[in-house]
Amino acid sequence: MLKIVRKAATTAKKLHVQNRWLSFTASSACGIRGPCIIEKRGIDIIHDPWFNKDTAFPPTERDRLGLRGLLPPRILTFEQQYDRFMDAYRSLEKNTSNDSERVVSLAKWRMLNRLHDRNETLYYRVLIDNIKEFAPVIYTPTVGLVDMIVLTDGSRILGLGDLGVQGIAIPIGKLDMYVAAAGMNPQRILPVMLDVGTNNQVLLEDPLYLGLRQPRLEGEEYLSVVDEFMEAVHARWPKAIIQFEDFQMKWAFETLRRYRKKFCMFNDDIQGTAGVALAGLLGATRAQGRPVCDFAKQKIVIAGAGSAGIGVLNMAKQAFLRMVENCGMVDNNQFWLLDKDVWGLVTTDRKNIDPAAAPFARGHGQGEIEGLREGASLHEVVAKVNPHVLLGLSGVGGIFTEEVLKAMRKSDSSRPAIFAMSNPTIKAECTAANAFEYAGENTVFASGSPFENVNLGNGKVGHVNQANNMYLFPGIGLGALLSGARVITDGMLQAAAECLASYMTDEQVQSGMLYPSISSIRHITTEVGAAVLRAALAEELAQGHGDVGPKELMHMSKEDTVEYVASNMWFPGYSPLVQKKFF
Numbered sequence: 338m339l340k341i342v343r344k345a346a347t348t349a350k351k352l353h354v355q356n357r358w359l360s361f362t363a364s365s366a367c368g369i370r371g372p373c374i375i376e377k378r379g380i381d382i383i384h385d386p387w388f389n390k391d392t393a394f395p396p397t398e399r400d401r402l403g404l405r406g407l408l409p410p411r412i413l414t415f416e417q418q419y420d421r422f423m424d425a426y427r428s429l430e431k432n433t434s435n436d437s438e439r440v441v442s443l444a445k446w447r448m449l450n451r452l453h454d455r456n457e458t459l460y461y462r463v464l465i466d467n468i469k470e471f472a473p474v475i476y477t478p479t480v481g482l483v484d485m486i487v488l489t490d491g492s493r494i495l496g497l498g499d500l501g502v503q504g505i506a507i508p509i510g511k512l513d514m515y516v517a518a519a520g521m522n523p524q525r526i527l528p529v530m531l532d533v534g535t536n537n538q539v540l541l542e543d544p545l546y547l548g549l550r551q552p553r554l555e556g557e558e559y560l561s562v563v564d565e566f567m568e569a570v571h572a573r574w575p576k577a578i579i580q581f582e583d584f585q586m587k588w589a590f591e592t593l594r595r596y597r598k599k600f601c602m603f604n605d606d607i608q609g610t611a612g613v614a615l616a617g618l619l620g621a622t623r624a625q626g627r628p629v630c631d632f633a634k635q636k637i638v639i640a641g642a643g644s645a646g647i648g649v650l651n652m653a654k655q656a657f658l659r660m661v662e663n664c665g666m667v668d669n670n671q672f673w674l675l676d677k678d679v680w681g682l683v684t685t686d687r688k689n690i691d692p693a694a695a696p697f698a699r700g701h702g703q704g705e706i707e708g709l710r711e712g713a714s715l716h717e718v719v720a721k722v723n724p725h726v727l728l729g730l731s732g733v734g735g736i737f738t739e740e741v742l743k744a745m746r747k748s749d750s751s752r753p754a755i756f757a758m759s760n761p762t763i764k765a766e767c768t769a770a771n772a773f774e775y776a777g778e779n780t781v782f783a784s785g786s787p788f789e790n791v792n793l794g795n796g797k798v799g800h801v802n803q804a805n806n807m808y809l810f811p812g813i814g815l816g817a818l819l820s821g822a823r824v825i826t827d828g829m830l831q832a833a834a835e836c837l838a839s840y841m842t843d844e845q846v847q848s849g850m851l852y853p854s855i856s857s858i859r860h861i862t863t864e865v866g867a868a869v870l871r872a873a874l875a876e877e878l879a880q881g882h883g884d885v886g887p888k889e890l891m892h893m894s895k896e897d898t899v900e901y902v903a904s905n906m907w908f909p910g911y912s913p914l915v916q917k918k919f920f
């Protein structure tokens with residue numbers, strides 16, 4: 338993929354070079370006056386766009402290069418090929434004259450790109466001779482027609498660790514969700530895998546591994562590749578939204594810090610997850626029949642100080658502070674964070690504490706009062722704190738053991754909440770059945786990967802919520818795209834989380850349902866997208882999208898915005914097919 342983007346970024350350079358040699362010799366695909374010595378033969382030459390001449394290979398080259406039988410026997414001149422292409426291009430224009438401008442532009446862009454992929458010499462000739470007409474097709478605005486890019490470097494795929502290039506399945510899956518939930522047009526999405534090596538020893542030793550068998554790039558070398566990618570992709574598709582996905586923690590935070598004010602990007606694991614978790618935590622407060630402001634009194638234990646865990650803590654802390662201010666609550670440190678480096682409770686006594694985790698370390702005084710020391714075990718912490726919420730984003734299956742879950746029975750909450758958010762299923766901190774069995778039937782349960790509802794007997798059902806960032810990222814991407822904002826702000830993300838949090842009725846929440854059914858995800862995404870768009874407008878960041886400018890967006894009511902978002906969502910269906918007429 339990086340190759341494709343680099344190709345785009347170097348197009349200008351190539352054009353310059355081609356221009357030069359065209360003035361020397363218009364017929365050589367190699368560029369420098371004399372003959373071009375090539376090692377390839379036969380089909381390999383035809384498959385190389387730089388050398389391919391299609392039907393223009395002269396008889397001598399056909400004989401010498403083993404091309405006979407691979408091409409139609411009729412030989413065309415460069416000019417004849419040129420005319421044939423332009424004829425085909427004009428008939429495309431004619432056949433699509435009733436279609437929308439976007440459809441026509443994309444069809445033209447594809448036609449030119451197919452030629453680019455097949456025969457670069459003819460492509461650039463056509464381009465140079467018709468630059469005024471083709472520039473809008475191959476450059477802005479048509480090249481702006483990639484809407485959504487999901488990017489990974491494969492370094493932390495779900496809770497499975499470093500999977501190298503095999504991590505590409507994640508961007509593809511996320512983009513499937515963009516199509517299904519956000520109605521992104523599947524022709525306008527791009528999954529990207531940045532292959533910077535792998536530190537997975539099994540892959541490094543596997544001769545069948547498809548990626549680079551070298552240790553991951555580190556430090557400045559790594560950042561310079563990501564910088565180059567971001568610049569190139571922005572030059573090529575300036576309006577596309579870029580979602581960073583499944584990067585290991587150090588790069589997840591560093592890239593977010595580095596790019597969020599410069600590009601329209603967000604990190605799904607840090608920011609998408611945080612919003613979904615916050616919506617669930619607010620729901621868990623309401624499930625106890627308490628007002629949302631009481632969220633600031635909830636005691637929350639989190640296992641896993643990684644990108645997702647810290648992201649959740651940061652967003653929850655912001656919400657706490659808002660409630661402290663708006664509802665006149667007291668600002669206590671309501672978080673207990675556990676991690677594995679020295680496994681257990683993170684306190685200010687911890688050596689080499691990660692700067693991102695430092696604000697959430699329990700202070701000396703606090704630890705003493707609670708009788709909890711640095712590195713206290715999860716069971717110890719739960720037993721002493723009696724938290725309202727136990728949340729796992731550790732990537733380690735089963736750490737909410739029977740003992741830990743039983744300790745949750747003494748929770749200060751009438752509806753203790755257990756969020757086992759790690760993925761995939763085997764990495765969930767506990768199963769749904771174990772949560773209800775050991776922590777009790779009043780438990781409110783959510784997991785990152787789906788579990789079946791649990792039959793509690795006597796006609797009662799333990800409801801399983803799926804606390805997964807899929808409830809938010811499609812709406813964040815769609816709302817950001819339609820707003821035309823250049824960046825994605827905390828305000829836009831907060832609007833997304835609040836929209837999801839208020840989606841459920843009190844009745845639903847009190848029956849243990851914190852999130853809506855996945856089957857209504859398209860509706861939720863419409864609402865979230867509209868909320869993100871409105872937040873961008875409120876912050877005066879919206880520049881509009883397509884024909885709809887910021888002024889029109891400003892004049893839309895809340896309902897209009899939702900309708901506008903819905904009307905921009907693609908929905909699959911066959912189009913009538915008409916046989917092409919040949920003249």
Ligand SMILES: NC(=O)c1ccc[n+]([C@@H]2O[C@H](COP(=O)([O-])OP(=O)(O)OC[C@H]3O[C@@H](n4cnc5c(N)ncnc54)[C@H](O)[C@@H]3O)[C@@H](O)[C@H]2O)c1
Nearest residue numbers: 495496586641642643644645677731732759760785805806
């Ligand atoms: N449900 C969702 O929407 C969602 C979203 C993002 C991430 N996740 C999941 O969360 C998990 C973590 O993701 P991440 O991006 O934060 O990864 P990460 O690697 O950045 O963080 C994992 C953290 O857990 C810590 N850890 C390891 N073993 C532990 C243990 N026994 N107890 C406590 N902490 C331990 C690690 O030291 C690390 O700090 C993954 O399984 C991922 O799939 C779920």
Ligand SMILES: O=C(O)C[C@H](O)C(=O)O
Nearest residue numbers: 495583605606760805806
């Ligand atoms: O991919 C998911 O299902 C959620 C999340 O982004 C994760 O990394 O686990």
Ligand SMILES: [Mg+2]
Nearest residue numbers: 582583605606
């Ligand atoms: Mg992820």
